[in-house]
Every structure is written in C-alpha cells, then in structure tokens.
Amino acid sequence: MNKSVARALIPLGIFLVLAALLFYGLQLDPRKVPSPLVGKPAPEFQLESLKEPGQMLDRSVLLGKVSLVNVWASWCPSCRQEHGELMRIARQSGVQIIGYNWKDSREAGLLMLRQYGDPYSLSLFDPDNRAGIDWGIYGAPETFVVDAEGIIRHKHIGPVTPEVWERDLRPLVERYQSGS
Amino acid sequence: MRHLLQKSLHIKTCGLALAALLAMGNAEAYTLEEFSFEDPARFDEFHDLIGELRCLVCQNESLAASQAEVAQDLREEIYRLMQEGRSRDEVVDFLVSRYGDFVLYDPPLKASTLLLWFGPFLFVAAGGFVLFRTLQRRQAEPETELNEAERARLQQLLAGQGAPRESSDS
Numbered sequence: 182m183n184k185s186v187a188r189a190l191i192p193l194g195i196f197l198v199l200a201a202l203l204f205y206g207l208q209l210d211p212r213k214v215p216s217p218l219v220g221k222p223a224p225e226f227q228l229e230s231l232k233e234p235g236q237m238l239d240r241s242v243l244l245g246k247v248s249l250v251n252v253w254a255s256w257c258p259s260c261r262q263e264h265g266e267l268m269r270i271a272r273q274s275g276v277q278i279i280g281y282n283w284k285d286s287r288e289a290g291l292l293m294l295r296q297y298g299d300p301y302s303l304s305l306f307d308p309d310n311r312a313g314i315d316w317g318i319y320g321a322p323e324t325f326v327v328d329a330e331g332i333i334r335h336k337h338i339g340p341v342t343p344e345v346w347e348r349d350l351r352p353l354v355e356r357y358q359s360g361s
Numbered sequence: 362m363r364h365l366l367q368k369s370l371h372i373k374t375c376g377l378a379l380a381a382l383l384a385m386g387n388a389e390a391y392t393l394e395e396f397s398f399e400d401p402a403r404f405d406e407f408h409d410l411i412g413e414l415r416c417l418v419c420q421n422e423s424l425a426a427s428q429a430e431v432a433q434d435l436r437e438e439i440y441r442l443m444q445e446g447r448s449r450d451e452v453v454d455f456l457v458s459r460y461g462d463f464v465l466y467d468p469p470l471k472a473s474t475l476l477l478w479f480g481p482f483l484f485v486a487a488g489g490f491v492l493f494r495t496l497q498r499r500q501a502e503p504e505t506e507l508n509e510a511e512r513a514r515l516q517q518l519l520a521g522q523g524a525p526r527e528s529s530d531s
Contacts, residue, residue: 319418
C-alpha cells in the first residue's frame with residue numbers, strides 16, 4: 182500500500198478503536214459497583230426476625246451451609262420481579278435463601294410473602310438500615326452468596342433472573358457446597 | 362405511593378432531589394440543620410466530608426447534595442461516627458471498607474488506578490511526540506526547485522499577462 186494512504190488511514194484506525202471502547206462502555210452498568218466485601222467474612226449483625234417478632238438473629242445463621250442472602254423490600258418492583266425466580270430456586274435447588282428485608286415495614290413485608298410465597302428459610306428485618314451499612318447495601322434487590330464459613334463470595338446487584346442464576350450464582354453455590 | 366416511588370426508582374429520586382433543589386434554592390442547608398456539633402471546626406469537617414463522598418444511588422451527587430434515603434442514612438452514620446470522636450480518615454476508611462473506592466470522588470493512587478491518574482499525561486506525551494515529528498519533518502523537507510516550464514509560467518503571471526484560461530474563469 183502507498184505510504185501516504187497508510188498514513189491517512191491512521192485517524193480512521195484511532196476512531197475505530199475509540200468507538201469500540203465507547204461502545205463497550207455503553208454495555209457497562211454504572212449502578213453495579215463492585216463490593217469490597219467479597220472474599221471477606223460477612224459482617225456481624227443483630228437483627229430481629231421478620232416472621233417471629235422479638236426473635237433476634239445474628240451472623241451464626243449463615244454458618245454451616247452455603248446461603249444466598251437476598252436483600253428485598255415490598256416497595257421494590259424489581260424484588261417482585263425476581264420473586265418467582267427465588268421461589269423456583271428454593272424449590273428446585275434446595276439452597277438456603279436468607280431474606281434480608283431492608284427499609285420496609287413488617288406488615289408490608291409479610292403481606293408480600295403471603296401474596297407471592299415465601300422462598301426464605303428465615304428472614305432478617307432491618308427497617309432502618311442498621312446493619313445494611315455494614316453490608317454495603319445501597320439498593321434493593323441485591324443478592325450475596327455466602328459460603329458455609331460465613332465468607333461473602335459474590336454480590337449480585339439487581340434482580341435474580343434465570344440467566345443470572347445459571348451463569349453467576351449456581352456455579353458458585355455448587356462449588357462452595359462441594360467444597361464444604 | 363409517593364413513598365414507594367421515592368424509594369424504588371433511583372432516577373426518580375434524583376429527579377425529586379433536583380426538583381427540591383430548584384424549589385428551595387438550597388436543599389443542602391435544609392438537610393444540614395439536624396446535624397449539630399458543639400465544635401464549629403468539627404461541623405466544617407463534617408460538611409467537607411459529606412461534600413467529598415459520593416452517593417451510591419444518585420451517582421453524580423455527593424452525600425451532601427443527595428436527597429436519596431440511603432444518602433441520608435449515610436449522613437446520619439457519619440454524624441454518629443464523628444460524634445463518637447472518630448477522625449476524618451477513620452470515617453473514610455469505614456465507608457471505603459463497606460462500599461469500596463467508589464464512594465470517593467478523589468480516587469486513591471494505586472496499581473488499578475495508575476491509568477486513570479497518568480492516562481492524560483500519556484495522551485499529552487503522544488500528542489507532543491506527533492507534533493514534534495511533524496515539525497521536524499517539515500523543517501527537513503528541502504524547498505523544491507521550479508523546472509523550466511514552471512519558471513516561464515511564473516514570469517508570465519508576474520508580468521500580468523496570465524494564462525488564456527484565466528480570462529475564461531472570470
């Protein structure tokens with residue numbers, strides 16, 4: 182190729198590289214902020230049970246088996262959207278799902294579980310974000326994978342869909358289930 | 362319903378914050394009233410701190426500016442920590458260990474942020490190099506000599522006679 186033609190193509194090349202980078206950037210969701218808690222022990226907490234008023238639950242509920250900790254609230258439409266998938270996961274995979282009811286009222290939370298079913302083996306109740314800050318929660322829904330030693334292995338932000346379960350959560354759950 | 366919208370739709374929350382800001386001119390003063398310190402220096406420190414920390418819900422707002430509920434929770438938490446006598450660095454570490462570097466508007470210098478910090482200098486250096494090379498080449502290029510035909514044409518033009526096609530142009 183002629184040298185000057187090659188030189189004239191340089192700006193086009195730079196443009197294409199930039200366009201590719203920007204296009205890639207469009208696919209990223211800025212809401213998905215990586216959690217620094219992944220790989221660290223789940224924080225200590227003292228939270229009331231949603232279903233049994235007065236009963237206090239702490240970090241020990243996470244120990245002994247792999248769990249999904251699902252942050253939800255009745256005011257959150259995406260939580261309703263993922264609810265059916267959580268029901269299916271609870272029924273079919275048998276993994277322990279711990280509900281983390283966040284910034285909600287007990288009546289509204291319990292009503293949602295009565296209406297749409299209850300996938301949670303137990304439910305933590307944090308109406309005023311007391312423990313939520315320690316968990317780094319900043320929206321609902323969020324779902325943590327916690328291994329049998331109580332170490333956070335993954336955080337998913339946004340609703341759990343069948344794809345998310347198959348691609349991100351299930352392989353991790355199975356890996357840590359077989360490891361313990 | 363309003364409750365629900367405010368909490369669930371982050372974009373709406375940001376919109377509400379903007380509306381509130383427009384409506385009352387200074388939304389920040391409104392939220393700051395509830396945070397009182399005996400020491401005015403500590404209040405200034407608190408004020409600076411929430412201005413430098415980013416709200417994770419309305420991502421382009423600081424904790425000071427955001428009307429999102431999570432931002433209010435965090436303002437209260439920071440206030441509580443400062444009332445306990447924790448230093449500025451301790452408060453920042455507290456938040457970074459839970460929410461990550463993302464809460465900082467001023468990202469720390471470390472291996473993963475090297476490109477962020479020094480990328481612009483790389484671009485300036487690359488641009489400078491190209492400019493330097495271009496100027497150098499231009500200087501090195503010899504003046505091209507006119508051949509006989511061009512010289513004759515030049516004389517013709519200077520003499521004001523012009524080429525025959527020139528008259529047809531006008």
